[in-house]
Amino acid sequence: xxxxxxxxxxxxxxxxxxxxxxxxxxxxxxxxxxxxxxxxxxxxxxxxxxxxxxxxxxxxxxxxxxxxxxxxxxxxxxxxxxxxxxxxxxxxxxxxxxxxxxxxxxxxxxxxxxxxxxxxxxxxxxxxxxxxxxxxxxxxx
Amino acid sequence: xxxxxxxxxxxxxxxxxxxxxxxxxxxxxxxxxxxxxxxxxxxxxxxxxxxxxxxxxxxxxxxxxxxxxxxxxxxxxxxxxxxxxxxxxxxxxxxxxxxxxxxxxxxxxxxxxxxxxxxxxxxxxxxxxxxxxxxxxxxxxxxxxxxxxxxxxxxxxxxxxxxxxxxxxxxxxxxxxxxxxxxxxxxxxxxxxxxxxxxxxxxxxxxxxxxxxxxxxxxxxxxxxxxxxxxxxxxxxxxxxxxxxxxxxxxxxxxxxxxxxxxxxxxxxxxxxxxxxxxxxxxxxxxxxxxxxxxxxxxxxxxxxxxxxxxxxxxxxxxxxxxxxxxxxxxxxxxxxxxxxxxxxxxxxxxxxxxxxxxxxxxxxxxxxxxxxxxxxxxxxxxxxxxxxxxxxxxxxxxxxxxxxxxxxxxxxxxxxxxxxxxxxxxxxxxxxxxxxxxxxxxxxxxxxxxxxxxxxxxxxxxxxxxxxxxxxxxxxxxxxxxxxxxxxxxxxxxxxxxxxxxxxxxxxxxxxxxxxxx
Numbered sequence: 324x325x326x327x328x329x330x331x332x333x334x335x336x337x338x339x340x341x342x343x344x345x346x347x348x349x350x351x352x353x354x355x356x357x358x359x360x361x362x363x364x365x366x367x368x369x370x371x372x373x374x375x376x377x378x379x380x381x382x383x384x385x386x387x388x389x390x391x392x393x394x395x396x397x398x399x400x401x402x403x404x405x406x407x408x409x410x411x412x413x414x415x416x417x418x419x420x421x422x423x424x425x426x427x428x429x430x431x432x433x434x435x436x437x438x439x440x441x442x443x444x445x446x447x448x449x450x451x452x453x454x455x456x457x458x459x460x461x462x463x464x
Numbered sequence: 465x466x467x468x469x470x471x472x473x474x475x476x477x478x479x480x481x482x483x484x485x486x487x488x489x490x491x492x493x494x495x496x497x498x499x500x501x502x503x504x505x506x507x508x509x510x511x512x513x514x515x516x517x518x519x520x521x522x523x524x525x526x527x528x529x530x531x532x533x534x535x536x537x538x539x540x541x542x543x544x545x546x547x548x549x550x551x552x553x554x555x556x557x558x559x560x561x562x563x564x565x566x567x568x569x570x571x572x573x574x575x576x577x578x579x580x581x582x583x584x585x586x587x588x589x590x591x592x593x594x595x596x597x598x599x600x601x602x603x604x605x606x607x608x609x610x611x612x613x614x615x616x617x618x619x620x621x622x623x624x625x626x627x628x629x630x631x632x633x634x635x636x637x638x639x640x641x642x643x644x645x646x647x648x649x650x651x652x653x654x655x656x657x658x659x660x661x662x663x664x665x666x667x668x669x670x671x672x673x674x675x676x677x678x679x680x681x682x683x684x685x686x687x688x689x690x691x692x693x694x695x696x697x698x699x700x701x702x703x704x705x706x707x708x709x710x711x712x713x714x715x716x717x718x719x720x721x722x723x724x725x726x727x728x729x730x731x732x733x734x735x736x737x738x739x740x741x742x743x744x745x746x747x748x749x750x751x752x753x754x755x756x757x758x759x760x761x762x763x764x765x766x767x768x769x770x771x772x773x774x775x776x777x778x779x780x781x782x783x784x785x786x787x788x789x790x791x792x793x794x795x796x797x798x799x800x801x802x803x804x805x806x807x808x809x810x811x812x813x814x815x816x817x818x819x820x821x822x823x824x825x826x827x828x829x830x831x832x833x834x835x836x837x838x839x840x841x842x843x844x845x846x847x848x849x850x851x852x853x854x855x856x857x858x859x860x861x862x863x864x865x866x867x868x869x870x871x872x873x874x875x876x877x878x879x880x881x882x883x884x885x886x887x888x889x890x891x892x893x894x895x896x897x898x899x900x901x902x903x904x905x906x907x908x909x910x911x912x913x914x915x916x917x918x919x920x921x922x923x924x925x926x927x928x929x930x931x932x933x934x935x936x937x938x939x940x941x942x943x944x945x946x947x948x949x950x951x952x953x954x955x956x957x958x959x960x961x962x963x964x965x966x967x968x969x970x971x972x973x974x975x976x977x978x979x980x981x982x983x
Contacts, residue, residue: 365560375559376567378582382543383529383591385557385567385580394561 332442335427335461336449338420342457353456354391357421359402362394396424406437412448415439417456427461471612474508475501475619481627483507484620485639488630494638494687497624501617506605515546524548529585530592533568541581543591547573554583562587633691634706634797644680646692654689655698655712664702664709664802667693702802702817704794704851711802717781720800720817720826724780727752727824729952735960744940744974745955748772751784751823752954765791767847772892773832775839775949779902781829783843785818789825793818794851803852805831809860816854831856838868839945840896841889859890869932869942871949872900873908878950880928895945905949912950918961922947926968926978937975 343350351369358366366372372390377397379386399405400422406415419436420428428436430445440448449458474480487503488495524538525531526546533539537551549570557565565585571578586592603611624630624637631640654670667686676685693699693710700716703709713721732753737745745753749771769788777783793803801818805827816827835858837843846855863886870883885898899905915921925946929938944958953961962968968976 362561375561376557376580376582377559378529378562378565378585378587378589381590382541383527383582383585383589385582390559390561393559398561 330446330450330460332430332446334446335429336420336433336458337427337461338417338425339457339459340425342454342459346457348457350457351391353417354395354421357399357405357418358391358394359399359405362399366390366394392421392424395421408439410439412437412439412445413455413458416445416448416458420458470512471615472619474612475504475616476623480504480508480620481623484624484637485629488637488639489642492642492681493683494633494636496635497617497621497637498613498635500624500637501613501620502605502609504620505608505612505616509603509605509608522548527581528591529565529582529589532566532584539570541570541572544572549573549579552578557582557585631687631691633687633694636687636690638684638687642684643688643691644676644685646688650674650689651692651696651698654693654710658699658710658712659715662715664711666703667708667710670710700800701798702800703798704796704801707794709802716800716802716817717826717829719780719782719829720819723819723822723824724776724782726776726779727782727822727952729954730957732954732957735956737956737959738963738970740970740972740974741940741959741963745959748941748944748955749784749786749789750774750954751786752952753956754786754823754954761787761791764788767792769845771843771845772895773837773839773841773843774895774945775897775899776952777824778832778837778839780824780826781832782824782826783828783845785823785825789845790818792845792847792854796820803854804848804850805854805856806848807831808846808855808857835860835889837889838887838891838896838898839949840891840893842891860888861890863888868896868898869929870898870900871905871946873904873950876907876911878905878908878912878925878928878946880932880946882932892941894939894941897945897949899949909950915951918947918951918953918957919964921951922958922961923965923967926976930978935977937971937977940974940976943976 340350342348343353349369351372355363355366355369355372369391372394374387375390375393376385377388377393378384400418405422406418410418415437416433419433422436430442430449433445434440434442448455483504484500487500522538522540524540526540526542533551533554535551535554538548539551540546540548549572551568552571553569555567555569557567563586566583567580568583569578569580625632629640631638631643653673654665657670657673658665667690670689671682671685674685674689690701690708693708694701698712698714699710700713701708702711729752749769766788769792771783771789773783783789793801796818799820803816803818804813805816806813814827814831816825818825837858842859844857844859846857848855865884866887867882868885868887870881870885872879872881880897881900883898883900887896887898912921915924922943925943926938929942929946930936940959940962943962944953944955947953947958962970962976967979969979971977
């Protein structure tokens with residue numbers, strides 16, 4: 324049995340997509356709501372977004388990914404107004420993970436991205452009584 | 465791969481560690497990290513040249529997303545270790561967000577499942593940039609070593625430090641598996657030999673005592689012995705750089721092992737002094753101005769250095785290890801260098817210890833005492849014919865009674881009087897102070913710690929010295945010598961403190977008076 328490690332500001336967190344299903348929330352609706360205007364024009368509803376080709380920025384390899392995730396990571400997430408100073412902290416954290424393609428991030432990295440609160444404050448929010456947006460500690464397979 | 469990426473990686477990989485291992489194994493001897501790095505650079509250059517020749521021979525183009533390929537064409541994928549793949553299918557892209565491109569299916573060598581790659585993809589992409597040659601193959605191995613040797617050496621040292629197969633002593637590296645075993649008995653023999661000779665012994669001297677089998681390489685034995693001695697708390701390397709000499713710590717004088725408290729002072733700051741005081745300070749050799757940094761290189765090394773003995777060093781049995789003094793000795797990196805003083809007048813030979821931490825030389829208590837030297841005494845150090853020998857002399861004179869400054873403390877206050885005392889050596893008149901009562905001076909030193917500033921302390925001492933002079937003036941050197949009876953301060957710090965005083969004024973020639981006297 325692996326030892327229980329207390330999360331700290333270096334612990335990695337990610338969006339657990341299954342949490343949305345288990346809690347009756349619609350992840351695709353949340354992703355769609357986060358799209359920029361240009362991408363929403365391409366995909367007026369969540370169902371309009373299918374699988375698309377994504378070109379790896381280092382190798383040129385093409386993989387098939389969900390269009391909503393692809394837009395958020397490659398386009399909307401790079402816009403300056405994707406995360407705003409007035410945005411609630413939990414939503415800012417959610418968007419930072421979307422912009423990172425849901426690759427796990429630590430509170431320290433999240434702070435660098437969103438520039439709100441501080442790493443310890445972000446950790447407190449993530450470890451709070453209620454899980455928001457399915458953000459949980461990442462466990463490697 | 466860009467050239468900088470290539471060189472940043474050399475020395476960091478497991479393959480490089482294996483190359484280093486093989487190098488030492490074949491050599492059968494220790495090597496410096498720069499030599500191992502040079503070997504790896506040469507090997508990597510040869511391998512890279514060969515790899516590029518093989519790539520060129522294949523005639524397949526290197527993959528770029530912007531290019532167009534045909535089904536059946538062979539392509540090299542630089543991001544996948546330059547493996548070759550063959551295009552098996554082509555289709556249009558599917559992503560309304562980006563400009564249309566094509567997608568080719570590729571079967572890469574060594575893989576069972578095909579991959580897809582973009583082609584006709586003109587958006588910015590690192591692989592679309594015009595490529596520089598992967599490695600500067602126009603560089604000769606010697607040029608590569610000169611340019612990248614230090615980078616590779618640093619990478620390599622980091623990896624070898626973390627690998628238990630490698631053993632390190634200073635910058636010598638060897639393989640643990642090749643080191644002959646040094647039994648505890650050898651170390652006891654070494655201890656006895658050093659004690660019997662009462663001298664630091666070279667590794668080669670110690671090896672002569674042991675009877676290693678002739679199959680063991682002498683250099684391997686020396687390395688193994690050096691490692692064993694370095695890891696044994698009884699021994700210390702007190703030799704110059706790259707020339708170990710082993711001594712017993714318990715035979716070293718206390719003042720060589722622990723910096724005497726009387727030499728400790730406040731950290732030195734950088735001051736700009738008036739030119740007259742700058743000249744005076746520059747002539748005074750005092751490590752207190754160096755912030756304990758003994759490693760500065762003398763601007764103009766000399767073969768002879770004149771020192772004026774100060775009270776802290778007289779009490780501690782030490783001398784300052786300033787850059788010009790250090791230049792009389794060979795370079796050393798360990799905490800202490802053991803060498804010999806030779807008295808030019810008596811030819812007496814005794815051990816001295818140059819100490820890095822604190823920048824001083826220890827071992828002079830008996831020599832000072834035997835000659836009854838007072839603070840202010842002239843001492844000359846000269847380079848010896850042997851690198852580990854320094855000639856030392858004072859300037860004796862027929863002992864006669866002279867009217868001199870005598871220092872003592874009354875109720876914790878430093879006082880001076882003019883008394884006739886027997887003096888048997890020449891001294892700097894401004895700095896000569898005979899110690900009337902060393903114990904009372906310790907009490908005065910305690911009290912002096914209450915003075916927050918050196919300037920205030922100098923202003924307190926000044927009248928006591930001025931009363932001995934008919935003109936009421938005191939030389940900066942006298943004040944420097946006097947203040948060091950109760951507080952350690954370098955000459956530059958003292959000169960600066962004098963310029964800060966509102967009570968004392970310079971009257972030229974290095975002399976100061978009380979302001980009220982000037983009025």
